[in-house]
Amino acid sequence: MSHPVKASEFLKDPDKAKWHDETLWFVRDKRDNSSKGIPEWEKLRDTASQIKDNVLANLDKYLLAFEEKAKANHIHVHWAKDAEEHNQIVLRILQKHKCKAIVKSKSILTEECHLNPFLEKHGVDVVDTDLGERIVQLLHQPPSHIVLPAIHLKKGEISDLFHEKLQTEKGNEDPEYLTHAARTHLREKFLAAKVAITGVNFAVAETGEFVVCTNEGNADMGVHLADVHIACMGIEKIIPRRKDLGVFLRLLARSATGQPITNYNSHFRSPSPGKELHVVLVDNGRTKQLAREKFKNSLKCIRCGACMNTCPIYRRSGGYSYGSVVPGPIGSILSPGLDIKKHSTLPFASTLCGSCSDVCPVKINIHEQLYEWRQEIAKSQGLNIKKLSMQIANGVFSVPFAYQMSGALLRGALKILPNSIAYSGINAWGKQRELPEVPQETFKNWYKKNKA
């Protein structure tokens, strides 16, 4: 289904859509206040962008250096060329430990690989422990935003869900009450899990360590109580030096939520005595994206979500309208690289206003890449209605008689055409717009009469 079709589903509830728009703008506003609070903001963005450029130019070397250091620190390092291999690696580790129930903190990569349904098919019970992710998991939904997974839901809906699944009081919508109910529910899961899975925010080539950032502390609650920790990361998450973390940790939370730093920033370098630590390095289309000169910069993304919060389309169409794991502007330049046919409408879900590029902490030229993808998609799809109409227009404009005739025809047609022409599925611009009033005469005639 295309973005416009799904967006119109979202807009069927105008009050909720308005709330969604305003709430994300509020998060964007917090990001502005936070970034303006430090005068060195632009310098930090420049530095982060240059570090990431250097990473992409040396990705093979940094990956090998990371692996060497990590292995020396007793971390098991696995390489997966695609989602299927990633899932198999995780499953093998679970089977080795005879593990049937795991806890998992936020990892967009495991969403990308569809790890949950894969593990469930193999009899493993997966519990997402980030509150927002747990909420959407209980509803059998994917996250609608990479930082705020349940931002499309109102507290009444969460209250009903928790009443049904966690036996909370009917009608109690107090966020504190609901959060603490989830705390009790998830505490049991943390204490019972033998294996915990996390994502990775940054992996340091110099030291072989990796960093996971949360506000809830759910990643740490999982891994420090489990015997085995599996960290899943895309190969682009590498950074060269430990001191680079200083730059990225200053940018990440400020861009994401407006906080100066996430409350927990955990640096994993080697397992606790008697425990196991695994890292899975996943390609899944990343090297292909790296080979696309115009689009490789999309791999600099640190998944802060700022481009979503600022995007006038994302705010008014919701995460699900994109139909891709990463929604919003950054998703619209990443997803076509994975499947250009499936995601062909995403680069058009933009006004090209450039706000996404302005807020991006690593200075990805998102709106320019959106424009570039449009060219690629037009090329791959061949002749379309728009192109056909331009060709007709070209013919009409080059023959004066045809031009005069078509003017007269259209003026007549506008008066008698039913609205269904303007408000049909092929004309998205017709929605909430009226047909223009028809002038009484042509401009040519008007000019003849009035030129004196």
Next chain:
Amino acid sequence: MSSKASIIASIKEIPLESKELPEIPRFEFSGNLADNFSIAISNNKGAVISQTQLGNFIASNGITEIIALSAGFDAYNTRSLPSSAHELDNLQLAIIQGQLGVAENGAIWLTDENMGLRALPFITEHLVIVLSKNALVPFMHEAYDVIGDQQSGFGLFVAGPSKTADIEQSLVIGAHGAKSLQVILI
């Protein structure tokens, strides 16, 4: 070919322009380290307290399950560090020593040495960190200078209590981890 070999080979095939790794710039800090640090902690929904306030906090909340690992705070200890983190589930208060604090954001650096068990600062109901005023630095950049190539299996920057805003963006303290963070600056 192994997946590792094929991933590395496909990267090597791509003609990539070389890009220089930048030096990390230095930024000027204005203000008082301890003042800025305290403001940052309270913005993160934590608090900087005195040792007297700690005593009151323990008494008024009827806290009896305490593990104090910070030197000079042994008197608060009511139990010793267990061998398994699972036994920390009913822990009410952990008092641990921080290594350094960052004035711009309130982040405090801890390693295995300070935590005893890695789960400790997360699973405890309340967390108190003792930190020397001399261990404050302006920005994250200076913090990583101090950390340097320090070797620890686990390191943590903790900046506040466990929190979430996943329900309608309403801030709630105490999602999964510690419900409060209090810092004693000495």
